[in-house]
Amino acid sequence: MPSTVTGSSVRCMADAAPAHGVLPADAVVVARLRVRDEAMFAALIDAWSPGMLRAARAYVADDHAAQDVVQEAWLGVLRGIDGFQQRSSLRTWVYRILVNKAKTRGVRDARTVPSGSLSPDQDHGPTVDPARFRGTDDPYPGHWHSSPPAWPSPEDSAVAAETRHQLAAALAGLPARQRVVVTLRDVAGHSSDEVCELLSISAANQRVLLHRGRAALRAALEHHWIKEATP
Amino acid sequence: MNCDEFVELVTAHLEGALAPETERRFVEHLAECDGCDRYLDQIRTTVGALGRLPMQRLAPEARDRLLAAFRDWPAG
Numbered sequence: 001m002p003s004t005v006t007g008s009s010v011r012c013m014a015d016a017a018p019a020h021g022v023l024p025a026d027a028v029v030v031a032r033l034r035v036r037d038e039a040m041f042a043a044l045i046d047a048w049s050p051g052m053l054r055a056a057r058a059y060v061a062d063d064h065a066a067q068d069v070v071q072e073a074w075l076g077v078l079r080g081i082d083g084f085q086q087r088s089s090l091r092t093w094v095y096r097i098l099v100n101k102a103k104t105r106g107v108r109d110a111r112t113v114p115s116g117s118l119s120p121d122q123d124h125g126p127t128v129d130p131a132r133f134r135g136t137d138d139p140y141p142g143h144w145h146s147s148p149p150a151w152p153s154p155e156d157s158a159v160a161a162e163t164r165h166q167l168a169a170a171l172a173g174l175p176a177r178q179r180v181v182v183t184l185r186d187v188a189g190h191s192s193d194e195v196c197e198l199l200s201i202s203a204a205n206q207r208v209l210l211h212r213g214r215a216a217l218r219a220a221l222e223h224h225w226i227k228e229a230t231p
Numbered sequence: 232m233n234c235d236e237f238v239e240l241v242t243a244h245l246e247g248a249l250a251p252e253t254e255r256r257f258v259e260h261l262a263e264c265d266g267c268d269r270y271l272d273q274i275r276t277t278v279g280a281l282g283r284l285p286m287q288r289l290a291p292e293a294r295d296r297l298l299a300a301f302r303d304w305p306a307g
Contacts, residue, residue, distance in 0.1 A: 034306075041301045045294060050286035063287065071293045078297075078304055126235065128270075133235045142233025147266035154276055163280045171281070186281035192246060203248075211242035218270075218277045 023047055026090040033081050045074055048091070051188040052098050058176075058183040059102035069105050073098040092194055099198055127215030151225045163221060170220035178213035185210055232260040237267045241274050 023029060023043065032040035049070055056066040056073075076097040084093060134143050152159045171179060171187075184190045184198065196206050237260050243249045244257050261267055289297075 036301065036304065036306055038298060038301055042294075042298060045289060045297060049289040049294075053287045053289070054284070066287075067290055067293060070289060071297060074297050075300060078301060126239065128235070128238045130235065133233075142235045143264075144234050144266035148269050148273060150269065151273060151276065154280065160280070160283075163276075164284055167277070167280055168284060171284075182281065186278050187284055189282060207242055207246060207248060210246075211239070214242060214274055214277060215238070217281070218273050221277060222273070 026086065029090060030081065030084060030086065048094065049074075052095070054187050055095065055098060055180075055184055056102045056105075058180045059099075059106040061106075065105055066102075069102045070098065072101045072105075076101060088197065089194075092197060095190070095194075095198055127212055128219070148222060149226060149229070151221065162224075166221055166224045167217060170217050173220075174213050174216060178209050178216070181206055181209040182213035182217070186214070232256045234260075234264060234267050234270075237261070237264070238270055241271055244271075245274070245278075 024032075029040060029044065033044075052070045052073060053063075053066050056069040057063065060066055060069060073094065077094055080093075080097065084090075088096075132145060132148075134140050134145055154160050154163060171182065174182065180199065181195060184195045185192070190198070192203060192206060195201075196203055199206070201209075237257065240249060240253065240257055244254065249257060261271065
């Protein structure tokens with residue numbers, strides 16, 4: 001969750017952070033950057049870069065490229081900060097610069113996130129295999145043949161670690177637009193409004209992409225735990 | 232509500248985006264269906280685990296370069 005990430009990142013470098021683990025209000029941060037308060041800039045890049053690296057990774061091919069993109073984005077912030085009008089939140093503005101840099105880099109690396117309308121094969125149709133549900137000739141049509149199998153408890157730390165490992169791989173395999181929305185919403189913790197604004201998509205469109213992405217990731221975990229349970 | 236309809240409404244439910252009548256049918260179904268209860272729970276588990284994926288930090292050299300660029304940036 002973003003607040004936790006922000007807090008811990010800032011706490012890690014308490015020597016340079018101007019506040020006690022929490023960034024001040026946007027207007028204060030912007031004013032300090034404009035008078036070239038280096039400690040403020042350091043606190044900001046430490047607080048936000050981890051989330052930005054995650055978001056960039058949804059567009060580009062590897063961690064190295066994501067590091068480049070985040071650096072370029074911060075240079076873009078530096079170029080733009082004196083002219084920033086504060087019509088959106090600082091975070092949204094920074095992420096918009098990031099997404100633009102990441103898209104450019106993604107195109108260069110031939111890992112393009114297509115824009116425009118939803119593609120029919122990826123964004124329509126059931127998200128759960130219809131064979132899991134009873135047919136029209138059954139007394140309970142549309143109901144589960146059998147409940148989804150239980151997963152091992154996520155409170156077990158080995159299970160939690162394996163879950164994260166499987167999820168990271170499954171996330172990388174999602175269709176590009178789903179990957180970007182799930183990364184921004186569920187990994188980096190942006191709100192639905194922020195993501196719609198960042199990506200210039202409607203709330204309904206965003207929800208479809210999030211829904212399909214989450215369903216595919218749940219299915220990947222289910223597949224993994226079933227395989228693990230089979231001797 | 233049938234289970235195959237329920238599973239497609241899970242995200243809208245979690246986003247608070249269902250129309251009141253649909254939300255009522257969703258919650259009613261949830262109360263009486265173990266399979267869908269587990270499905271929703273697994274979606275929640277998935278979302279929760281996504282929020283705990285390991286975070287990377289900016290490479291120290293990159294951080295140093297940015298701070299140097301900031302230092303040398305002309306005041307506006």
